[in-house]
Amino acid sequence: MSRTVQCRKYQKELPGLAVPPYPGPKGQEVYETVSRQAWQEWQAQQTMLINEKQLNLMDPETRSYLQQEMEKFLNNEDYDRAEGFVPPGA
Secondary structure (H helix, E strand, O other): OOOEEEEOOOOEEEEEOOOOOOOHHHHHHHHHHOEHHHHHHHHHHHHHHHHHOOOOOOOHHHHHHHHHHHHHHHOOOOOOOOOOOOOOOO
């Protein structure tokens, strides 16, 4: 049986991640408070930002920017989106 978490994005019990997404306290916090669904949605959003904005992940400022956007996304705050992107079916 998969573990469940009280997802901070969806404010309900949902299946959680199998392992923390990265090491350290932040990875543990995500593991304990973010559902698998919310994390997969964030990964898609992050990929879109990296590709559309042509971000360089070697740049510490880029990694900081993505960390801030992840927090906004998972906390249901207004987050940065790729300019001109229209979701399928919109």
